[in-house]
Amino acid sequence: MEQQAITKFDEQTEKLINLVLELKKQRNAVILVHNYQKPEMYKIGDYVGDSLGLSKQAAETDADVILFCGVKFMAETAKILSPDKTVLLPTLDAGCSLADMATPEKLAEVKKMHPDAAVVSYVNTTADIKAMSDVCCTSMNAVKIVDSLPNEEIIFLPDRNLGRYVASKTKKKIILWDGYCFVHDKLNATMLADLKKKNPNAKIIAHPECKDEILKMADHVCGTGGMAKFANSNGAKDFIVITECGMTEKLREDVPNKNFYSFCNICPYMKSITMPLVVQSLIHNQHEITLPQDIIVKARKALDRMLEFN
Numbered sequence: 001m002e003q004q005a006i007t008k009f010d011e012q013t014e015k016l017i018n019l020v021l022e023l024k025k026q027r028n029a030v031i032l033v034h035n036y037q038k039p040e041m042y043k044i045g046d047y048v049g050d051s052l053g054l055s056k057q058a059a060e061t062d063a064d065v066i067l068f069c070g071v072k073f074m075a076e077t078a079k080i081l082s083p084d085k086t087v088l089l090p091t092l093d094a095g096c097s098l099a100d101m102a103t104p105e106k107l108a109e110v111k112k113m114h115p116d117a118a119v120v121s122y123v124n125t126t127a128d129i130k131a132m133s134d135v136c137c138t139s140m141n142a143v144k145i146v147d148s149l150p151n152e153e154i155i156f157l158p159d160r161n162l163g164r165y166v167a168s169k170t171k172k173k174i175i176l177w178d179g180y181c182f183v184h185d186k187l188n189a190t191m192l193a194d195l196k197k198k199n200p201n202a203k204i205i206a207h208p209e210c211k212d213e214i215l216k217m218a219d220h221v222c223g224t225g226g227m228a229k230f231a232n233s234n235g236a237k238d239f240i241v242i243t244e245c246g247m248t249e250k251l252r253e254d255v256p257n258k259n260f261y262s263f264c265n266i267c268p269y270m271k272s273i274t275m276p277l278v279v280q281s282l283i284h285n286q287h288e289i290t291l292p293q294d295i296i297v298k299a300r301k302a303l304d305r306m307l308e309f310n
Ligand code: 13P
Pocket: 035, 049, 050, 051, 052, 124, 138, 139, 140, 181, 209, 222, 223, 224, 225
């Protein structure tokens, strides 16, 4: 993908942005936007960031309504952390196939096989899985959290690539789960080598959901929240960014004096959130996230334990 100028919006999009800003005021709503969203979503967001930052914001807000421009596990996390708020997800198409790869039945089986192991679940899991976990983590804090636990064995789920990355950084025994994010997992070393050939001076930044062969070629491995920091502090002018390509657009906005290149690699779940759906969501209160009280209480313990680390 070639370097592009910062996005300009058409008249219709500008109108919708203004309508959302007005509706947001009327409803005393806060809009939380993940880095992978489209650039117009940055304009309506009270906060744009990574999974960890979004969780913190959801825990701290005093708004009546939290609208999530992200995916369902993020909205569920907001509901768990702020159970008295109305939490809205503009479309139920915004799921996550990685989160769906861990089921409570399978986790119960694995726990039985490893009774002394702690369960560390990536936030990319359903609320049911969080409720069965000792602690949650994101790509930003996974290694730190695993290292802090007294247990020698860790069941790490659901992402096998992030799990392998954590295993390479810790002395603990990591029991991997066979889940993956198809957006990251489909990329391989040959593709990256081709892109590097075209941009030989570029430093490579890769998300830890990528395969090991990609991470081995990277100059820096981090979650979406660490990418701008690395690009700002590194002396290079050009960067190849290996993650969902919304992040590349975000970096072009945040670090305008540097060049960012990537594959056009889209997460359809993230991109199912559109401005007209956000308008509908604020007007008709759809789709409200609800969770059973017992799940909220148990999952909250795992999320609170994660947030204590930061
Ligand atoms: P982070 O923003 O925490 O790096 O997560 C990326 C992701 O895959 C979200 O689905």
